Amino acid sequence: MSALSLLLSLAFLALAFLAPGALANLFGLGALAVATFVRLSPQGRTLNLALLTLAFTLGLMRSGNTLGLIGLVGILVALTTLPRIPTWVRALLGLAILLLSVPLAGFANTFVFELGIQIGIYAAMALGLNVVVGMAGLLDLGYAAFFAVGAYTWAIFGSEQAKNFMQGNFPLPGEYMYLFMGIAIVTTALTGLLIGLPALRLRGDYLAIVTLGLGEVVRILANNLDHPVNFTNGPQGITPVQRPPIDWFRELMAAIGVRLDQTTDYQLFFYFLVLVMIGLVVLVNLNLANSRFGRAWVAIREDEIAARSMGIPLLPTKLLAFMTGAAFSGVMGVIFAAQRTFVSPESFTLLASITILGMVILGGMGSIPGAILGAAALTILNLDILKTFSEFVRTSLPQIPSQVDPAKYERLVFGLILVLMMIFRPEGLIPEKRHRAEMEEGA
Amino acid sequence: MLEQILTLLPQVIFDGLILGFVYAMVALGYTMVYGVLELINFAHSEIFMIGAVVGVEVFRYLAPQVENGLLLLLLALVLGGAVAGITAILVExxxxxxxxxxxxTNRLVPLITAIGVSFILQDLVRLIEGLWHNEFFLRMRTVEDLEGSVELFEGAIFAQNKSFILMGVSILMLVGLTYLVNRTKLGVAIRAVAQDLSTASLMGIDPDRIISRTFLIGGSLGGVAGVLFALQYTTITPYVGFLPGLKAFTAAVLGGIGNIPGAMVGGLVLGQLENFFGTYLPILTNGNFGTEYKDVVAFLILILILLLRPQGLLGQVVKEKV
Structure with missing residues (x-):
């Protein structure tokens, strides 16, 4: 078996070299699946994963087919979840993927950077929602509202917008972005408190619909608070939003021999910034899961009444989960605003909330690697695969009406993912242990 | 300003009544499904939308053939109700x-499924309309017989004839439903399942069948409401169900979820409140806060009700059993 798996990986390496593209990458994803599900010795698995990493990197550099990025994230997930891999291998291979493979592919094709950054932002948010939905079992359908609050927190002060309602020298210089990441934690946590105080007193399904309504309220406010005082500039959105100056980063990169040009410098910077954020978020997540609060959340999720009778204060504990999730989302909102230099209510619809929920569901509620994998899969699906598919339909099937454009049907795809996952695999692709037990309990 | 408010008042109440009847009919679908399954059926707003789209299509294709406007509307109502009801059964x-x-036992699972179904239905309708007409912004065709308007109370109320049709049909449906639930065998079975599913099944009731029928009834009511909505407000898209659906749910909660007369009362009350705020908010704030905020008002009402009187206006307090 191990020989077969190794052979597949080698074949993929050859394919990635000779004929890189979607087909090769699909083959590679198959090879990765084999490599993870087949019983292998630790050395065999290490070799196998290293080969696959090499092949995916090569394919990504040579063709820019972004399925390769799913492959790389898949390897990362395999590295963190599979048993009996030496720790140094996990660390080395993981770092190689994050610090070498993706940037190398990004220099060859800047779209990979863009995707990497978006995946990162969504992964961090999915991890935040994971605290709320996965750990505490509170279904929040208005999660994009916190993302919006975070993004607008920086967009208003990092652009000329703030001049409309206060004195001072706006836009604030880009360095303030770091400060505003901290401020956004406070503003979004407060928003979470404000929304959570009424909403969290309610039973589960009411909570879902109330958060959905409040998510809409935040969007309506963003759309309409351009009068009487212009806070948000309404549907046009705010632009340009300041970015932090990165001269130090260019020098640092030049010192280690990486030459950056006008487009890649900010992309690489934001890519690394997002990586750091995910690292922090994962750390917080892990620590929370094993803390007093994490256990209290799980207890509430499993049986609210039992948890209460054990002396867990329901409302404060739920509020804490809600605010933690909100704060994650808020920080990422600041980065989102700075990275795109543009913020508008368009980005914070119900669809955005459901997309993030879909990431958590796909990966597995409560599962950290799951949330990251889900974020990668859905982001790439949304930003690349559906668009490529549209291109294909437009060019090769011109008789199909123009309204039938696959890129516009992300709701259909996300809806299908949610329903199929709930019917066939409610514990997600990479289930968390306790959740799986819970889902199987009734059967 | 007070004078302006008073002169507008009759019209506001009348328009609110129209909206209220639509909400009431949609709210019934939420409440009945919640009654039997304890599930917030998010997809119900899409069932409503499907009724509206079927109504538009019937008018588009049959208006040239069918001379009589009322007959055409009857056809649209029957077809809209049927398609919506069947879709609801299929979803279930x-x-x-x-x-x-x-x-x-996890309560999130059915809820997430319902959201997914709702998204699927939206885009499925869009896909069908895209393949069929290559557009998904639909306009209800106007039919001579159904147009026209009257002024009541010396011009205080401007009323379209369609509005009276809407109210008439709604009242008929609501009375019919009340009869069905209270006086027929099926109604007894539905109430029995809602009260206690497992005991009902011991009494020779097949719960699956009753649940399916409940979806049919709720769905066709929603579909009929959709057709009337399309007739009244004329512009329909596959995404048109979301807001009315959310508000109808609010109405169901307002009246006490699971409670059938409650849903009717809740719908009518919410229609009034929303139209009231929608009209008067710009006047009271000198145009600083426009009609857009009427949706915000609806959600605030939902939250207030849930906090202050979670059992709703007509509901009973249910103790959670351990």
Whole structure:
């Protein structure tokens, strides 16, 4: 078996070299699946994963087919979840993927950077929602509202917008972005408190619909608070939003021999910034899961009444989960605003909330690697695969009406993912242990 | 300003009544499904939308053939109700029943499924309309017989004839439903399942059948409401169900979820409140806060009700059992 798996990986390496593209990458994803599900010795698995990493990197550099990025994230997930891999291998291979493979592919094709950054932002948010939905079992359908609050927190002060309602020298210089990441934690946590105080007193399904309504309220406010005082500039959105100056980063990169040009410098910077954020978020997540609060959340999720009778204060504990999730989302909102230099209510619809929920569901509620994998899969699906598919339909099937454009049907795809996952695999692709037990309990 | 408010008042109440009847009919679908399954059926807003789209299509294709406007409307109502009801049955059969059979205790699972179904239906309708007409912004065709308007109370109320049709049909449907639930065998069975599913099944009631029928009834009411909505407000898209659906749910909660007369009362009350704020908010704030905020008002009402009187206006307090 191990020989077969190794052979597949080698074949993929050859394919990635000779004929890189979607087909090769699909083959590679198959090879990765084999490599993870087949019983292998630790050395065999290490070799196998290293080969696959090499092949995916090569394919990504040579063709820019972004399925390769799913492959790389898949390897990362395999590295963190599979048993009996030496720790140094996990660390080395993981770092190689994050610090070498993706940037190398990004220099060859800047779209990979863009995707990497978006995946990162969504992964961090999915991890935040994971605290709320996965750990505490509170279904929040208005999660994009916190993302919006975070993004607008920086967009208003990092652009000329703030001049409309206060004195001072706006836009604030880009360095303030770091400060505003901290401020956004406070503003979004407060928003979470404000929304959570009424909403969290309610039973589960009411909570879902109330958060959905409040998510809409935040969007309506963003759309309409351009009068009487212009806070948000309404549907046009705010632009340009300041970015932090990165001269130090260019020098640092030049010192280690990486030459950056006008487009890649900010992309690489934001890519690394997002990586750091995910690292922090994962750390917080892990620590929370094993803390007093994490256990209290799980207890509430499993049986609210039992948890209460054990002396867990329901409302404060739920509020804490809600605010933690909100704060994650808020920080990422600041980065989102700075990275795109543009913020508008368009980005914070119900669809955005459901997309993030879909990431958590796909990966597995409560599962950290799951949330990251889900974020990668859905982001790439949304930003690349559906668009490529549209291109294909437009060019090769011109008789199909123009309204039938696959890129516009992300709701259909996300809806299908949610329903199929709930019917066939409610514990997600990479289930968390306790959740799986819970889902199987009734059967 | 007070004078302006008073002169507008009759019109505001009248328009609110129209909106209220639509909400009431949609709210019934939420409340009945919640009654039997304790599930917030998010997809119900899409059932409503499907009724509206079927109404538009019937008018588009049959208006040249059918001379009589009322007959055309009757056809649209029957077809809209039927398609919506059948869709609701299919949704129950293929999305909710598998979950029930597996018997997960996790409450999030059916809820997430319902959201997914709602998204699927939106884009499915868009896809069908895209393939059919290559557009999904639909306009209800106007039919001579149904147009026209009257002024009541010396011009205080400007009323379209369509509005009276809407109210008439709604009242008929609501009375019919009340009769069905209270006086027929099926109605007794539905109430029995809502009260206690497992005991009902011991009394010779097949719960699956009754649940399916409940979806049919709720769905066709929603579909009929959709057709009337399309007739009244004329512009329809596959995404048009979301807001009325959310508000109808609010109405159901307002009246006490699971409570059938409550849903009717809740719908009518919410219609009034929303129209009231929608009209008067710009006047009271000198145009600083426009009609857009009427949706915000609806959600605030939902939250207030849930906090202050979670059992709703007509509901009873249910103790959670351990």
């Amino acid at each position: 059969r293929f999305a909710y029943r598998p979950l029930r059979k597996r018997g997960t």
